[in-house]
Amino acid sequence: MQTLAETVAGSIREKVISGTLTPGSHLSEIALCEELQVSRNTLREVFRILTKEGLLRYEANRGVFVSTPSMSTIIDIYRVRRFIECPALAQAHPRHPAAQRMRAAVDDARRCREVKDWLGVGSADIAFHSAIVELADSPRLSNFYAHISLELRLVFGLLHDPEFLHGPFIDQNGEILIELEAGRSTSAAEKLEAYLLRAERFILGAYARVASST
Template structure:
């Protein structure tokens, strides 16, 4: 089914194409966030075009967009692969996370609408943990941190952080043990939520900063171990 078939107003071919391209690009981003596409994985042009019911030319345009964003990598004569973030990128991602998230939490107020999103994310993580669904726990963790950024009431920050989360999931994808990676943060997220709902924003921001430092060290340690093995090449 054509995703634009139900559009209520006539659109130019260029506008229709752009809208379709944006939708497909977002679908691929979400597959990365959910862990369905792993870093270094080769993407089949034929299979994806069939799955999304789009032409290969359209898919190639989407691939070009996501390559510019650093989410995909084109290897001549080999195809298109999901990108593997560099160590420098990981360090930068965590630097930006600390600047955005800790400030958003420190300057929040208890009745902010994002509180519901934070609670829902914690609840989702608990349910996934009970089922042993560690990729699901990871997705819930992404939702929790997105909710923290929403406390800043900035659409620009929301858009920026959504992109950062896709890159972050790529980094997490290199850790072959999602339980080891995500299990500790379920209780940490609960504690941060408790600080937030109690109005203890300074304490919550400090706990979040420690949390992010801990997470960064784990990811960088995995990268350091895998580099000598050639595990970061696509």
């Protein structure tokens, strides 16, 4: 059973996932205590949990902030993603239940694109790649990847044009899924590796442009 601090930590994680809290956001103890109806001691325990996870950072005399990923963090995230996602996909059976979740995520992304809900597209993209990890049937890998997904959302939050960020990759997810559904898992994994390399270069380029303009 979760403690109150763990439950509240989950609520703050959801704010990061939804884009409500973006990298660099300052977290006010007073405002959050009132919003979440918890004591300062509980909130400080929440901050300790999320700081240990790397989601928040503490600055002396300034307070607590949502972490801002560095360029080296982005490179490491994509290295880890290739290590986890590509083998999971290469060894997958096309009728694995997670393949249905991949299909649902692709369909969700396309629906969100039609109404220009680009944050929704980002959430669908993360759901698609989380489902790829589920193909490995490893709860430990899935739990680990859930943390990577949070860091990835922080990376997305750095870039202020979600259409530019997510638009090019919607149909590429669909192409990867087509290969898997046709039983060509090796080809799907090759497409995924190329996709992740392109995405890494794309995001690093966008990150560099944002950094140079600040």
